[in-house]
Amino acid sequence: MPTLSAGALKRMLHLPADVVIGTPRVERDRADREIVVVPVRPYARGMGRCAECGGHGRPYDRLPTRRWRHLDIGCARLFLEYAPRRVTCAEHGVTVAMVPWARRRSAYTYDFEQQVAWLSVHAPRSAVSALTRVDWKSVGPICRRVADDLRAEQGAGLFDRLRSIGVDETSYRKGHKYMTVVVDHDRGRVVWMHQGHGEKVFDLFFQQLTPDQRASIQVITGDGARWIDECAFRWCPMAERILDGFHIVSWATDALDKVRTAAWREARKQGVAKKGKK
Incomplete structure (x- = not known):
């Protein structure tokens, strides 16, 4: 019967190149479900590195065998198994040695x-x-x-070269809590989040920026909340305040619905409304 080589298995599991794997085995967990356990270990040259700084340390002792959950293989959960070492780091003292497959x-x-x-x-x-x-x-x-x-x-340059930012609040936990989110439109990513919403929360974002970083902001988008205007004019007086397209379309749609409903009611009063003409 053909067998799977260790190298092929390592590539299939997408493990780092500096990892040695053993023979997999199938076991039963406490709920009597099948799990796959793969013994692993780092290369010898990578065994003595401090998990804090990555520097080499002197061997101290070895901890009991532990397991790390990996991507499932088929319908079975897969675990990597290894007894990690502890090393003596010149900077951090006795600490667990780093492993190349987990944080x-x-x-x-x-x-x-x-x-x-x-x-x-x-x-x-x-x-x-x-x-x-x-x-x-x-x-x-x-x-x-x-x-x-x-x-x-x-x-550290997350706030560097900010030119066009957008701010909005979003709710979570079924609308009982809010979070303020600031995005960088040019790079298409979130640059800041904080629990709560309002002027005081938005002030916290600008307080983290340097004067040069605030001066580089040219456009601030958001809804029509007054607290956004006040913060924008106070911290970035030269920036252009723009209403975002999502809220503009939403407001226009709501206004159109109100006009359509009013027109329909007026037509019914005058007796000119017909079924199917709404």
Whole structure:
């Protein structure tokens, strides 16, 4: 019977190149469901790196075997298994050594967390939890870790070269709570979010910007809220305040409905309205 080589299995699981894998095995979890366990370990040259700074440290001891949830294989959940080492770092002391397949203090691999974060953009947390078979309380921390890595990759220049920004508030938890969101129209990405809405919350965004960063803003879009106008004129007096197209179309549609309804009622009073002519 043909067998799958370790190299082919590693590519199929999309594991980093500096990972050595063992023979997979099938087990039963506490709920008597089948799971696939794949023993892994980093290359020898990558075993002694501090998870905080990535520097080499002296071996200290080894922790018990633990598992990281990886992308499912078929209908079965898949786990990577490894007994991580602890090292003595000159800067951070005794700490757990980093592993190339997962973030620090995470029970999930990079690929699994990327999948959960992507699904969370397109579906509610309850649906993501059911689809990926993780506790719904774990979805938020996973998204936070992915977002932190993205911010680190973008660097400290997230607010640099802002030219055209948009601001709006969105509700969550069935409309009981609000969040203010600021987007960069030129680069098509969210640059700032904060719980709450109103003038005081929008002020917090401008307070994080340097004078040069505020001066670079030329256009501020949003709805017709007065607090947006007041903040925009106070912090960026030279910026042009523009109503966004979504709200303009929404207001025009509402106004058209009111005119149409009034015209229909007037036609009925005059007896000229006919069925099907509304």
